Amino acid sequence: MRVTLEQQLAGAVDADLTAVFGAIALAAREIERKIRLAGLSDTYGAVGATNVQGEQQQKLDVFANDVMMDELGKLNCVAALVSEEDEEPVICDHPGSKYIVIFDPLDGSSNIDVNVNVGTIFSIQEFAGGDLSAAILQPGTKQVAAGYVVYGPSCVMVMTTGDGVSGFTLDDTGEFVRSSEKMMMPQQGPYYSTNEANASTWPDAYRGYLKMLLAGELNGKTYSSRYIGSLVADFHRTLLKGGVFLYPPTAKVPNGKLRLLYEANPMAMVAEQAGGAAVNGPTRIMELQPEKIHQRTPLIVGSKAEVEALQEAVAQE
Numbered sequence: 001m002r003v004t005l006e007q008q009l010a011g012a013v014d015a016d017l018t019a020v021f022g023a024i025a026l027a028a029r030e031i032e033r034k035i036r037l038a039g040l041s042d043t044y045g046a047v048g049a050t051n052v053q054g055e056q057q058q059k060l061d062v063f064a065n066d067v068m069m070d071e072l073g074k075l076n077c078v079a080a081l082v083s084e085e086d087e088e089p090v091i092c093d094h095p096g097s098k099y100i101v102i103f104d105p106l107d108g109s110s111n112i113d114v115n116v117n118v119g120t121i122f123s124i125q126e127f128a129g130g131d132l133s134a135a136i137l138q139p140g141t142k143q144v145a146a147g148y149v150v151y152g153p154s155c156v157m158v159m160t161t162g163d164g165v166s167g168f169t170l171d172d173t174g175e176f177v178r179s180s181e182k183m184m185m186p187q188q189g190p191y192y193s194t195n196e197a198n199a200s201t202w203p204d205a206y207r208g209y210l211k212m213l214l215a216g217e218l219n220g221k222t223y224s225s226r227y228i229g230s231l232v233a234d235f236h237r238t239l240l241k242g243g244v245f246l247y248p249p250t251a252k253v254p255n256g257k258l259r260l261l262y263e264a265n266p267m268a269m270v271a272e273q274a275g276g277a278a279v280n281g282p283t284r285i286m287e288l289q290p291e292k293i294h295q296r297t298p299l300i301v302g303s304k305a306e307v308e309a310l311q312e313a314v315a316q317e
């Protein structure tokens, strides 16, 4: 039976949250088209500016951010928009607005110009009035919805509103049509996914953990390495096939590279809703209390067996 994103949401969440997803879907459709045709227009490459992260802003980063801001900014139910690309939140002064949308408009920038999967990641928090800055910094456990869009051979949105994980594929009429429901992550997987070039500066516990995995000491399982370098793509494979993605602390990024609000938290909500887990090492990602909107965190996310084994390894350090 053909079920669209809007049809699934209509029976499950309020009209405002459905409208937020509708805006994200519209933006994703525009971003997908821009990426697909980027080679035919002057869209690849850097804009010559750096973003708040100190990273070279790619033209497609700016396009994706503008489109997300434009589509979501039209909604009266949106109280604030927080983007990886903008230093400060965009406060949308709509009386009675109730949702905060926090997003990485285009994740995986280093892969844009080589036609490798990139994605949009989003986290939705509720705003019940009062201190908006505090509401923006709610922990991941308070997310009302989260998900991502992976732009690859097909364009797929994976999302949760707290009642399981569903996948929707963009069809040739421009609709996101349900292609997976009740998605569950395997309890243990065949893959580990990490940038091993950093291993020499990881904390010892992480090196010991990887050695243990590769020695087949976790339930006798053997592993293959898969690392795409786009969180959305590496996570999506982990969700479907199982295993573990890890970005530990390194000498260069001692607090981790990935951002808590718009990378780790949304992936953690999807992972947990699919029976997986997500930690920063010792602590569940979604229980971390954010202090700043762009703060970074180590991220270990994936099947329960591997993530729990990592927590044990770090606890023994």
Ligand code: P6P
Binding pocket: 107, 108, 109, 110, 195, 229, 230, 231, 232, 234, 257
């Ligand atoms: P590294 C992409 O730039 C990103 O933010 C994530 O999508 C990805 O998981 C990570 O950085 C890759 O980082 O240091 O391995 O290139």
